[in-house]
Amino acid sequence: MISFCAGADARGPLKVGEFWQMFILGAGAAYPGGELTDDFLASLGVSPSAADRAALARFGVRSRRSVLPHAYLSSTKNSDVVEARKVSSDSPTSLAVAAAHQALAQAGITPDQLGLIIADCATPYQTCPSEAQRIGGALKLKVPAYDVTAGIGALALSLDMLSSWKPERMPDYVLCISTNTPTELVSYAGSPLAAALFGDAASAVLISAKVAGKLRLKSSFLSRDQSVRAPISLVRTASIDFDRLMPEGLLRDRISAGILHLGAVKSSYLIGPQLFAGDTACIASALDLPSDRVVSVTAEKGYSLGASSGCSLASLWPALQKGDQVACLHEGDGISGGVLLEAAA
Secondary structure, three states: OOOOOOOOOOOOOOEEOOEEOOEEEEEEEEOOOEEEEHHHHHHOOOOOOHHHHHHHHHHOOOEEEEOOOHHHHHHHOOOOHHHHHHHOOOOHHHHHHHHHHHHHHHHOOOHHHOOEEEEEOOOOOOOOOOHHHHHHHHOOOOOOEEEOOOOOOHHHHHHHHHHOOOHHHOOOOEEEEEEEOHHHHOOOOOOHHHHHHEOOEEEEEEEEOOOOOOEEEEEEEEEEOOOOOOOEEOOOOOEEOHHHOOOHHHHHHHHHHHHHHHOOOOOOEEEOOHHHHHHHHHHHHHOOOOHHHEOOOHHHHOEOOOHHHHHHHHHHHHHOOOOOEEEEEEOOOOEEEEEEEEEOO
């Protein structure tokens, strides 16, 4: 649990008793221009079975953003995923840079003020240099930069990880990014689940333990549950194992427990597990949570792994008022995580 004092804005670690504050100063999101609607997927011959449709209802996706041109998909259905990068409109790096600029602009700082870049990318074009290093290069920076593979829980993992650091060792500003282009790995002649689920996006959050910002971290948790296995594979091609999807009842129990664990008030905004955006809306209704407080970009943008939660936060950013709380929960791949944020300004 993290404790805070009100009105702290001096540069230097912000301390209350034995605890340290952390703030999010800006949140950004970036998407490619291409859109894959249900009608377009149908034109490619994507035809979900009854079992597929049940899973798709849980995902809640109606449209997706993709770096792949329509003409390319219509002629090839991306049957050879190696060819996708030759025609893609954007790379994970270019999307990440666009999201980073948005987060920086909201915080009112320039790239040269960054002291550290941490990136999560499940679809990198190469592993050396790291995605974080490529992002730093694109921003014309020479600062520490490294990748932390967070899977689908990038926002919760990054914040929980940084909250355990000694703030005096942290630079003034840390940029955390998740960027993924999974549609490049989807064979649109193959699994209807993968074709209907994935979209491409990048999200960025600017974090500081020394400078106050719009959102402050109130609490966080992270734990492992080996009884739940990751349902998504990105080895060579993107695929989904229907049998590994977390049962709806277990997901409901975890979301309810996570809200209580974080100490969120009933009027909090909820950014639930983005893989299960459809389920989360139903679960929130069952828990009597306000429907207009459930936040997800997955329905209209597609599921972009770790980037989805950050993109949802970025979509909420302009509406946040002082005192608003945001509970962000992650479930579904064997990791349970959550963070509670409160608008301080």
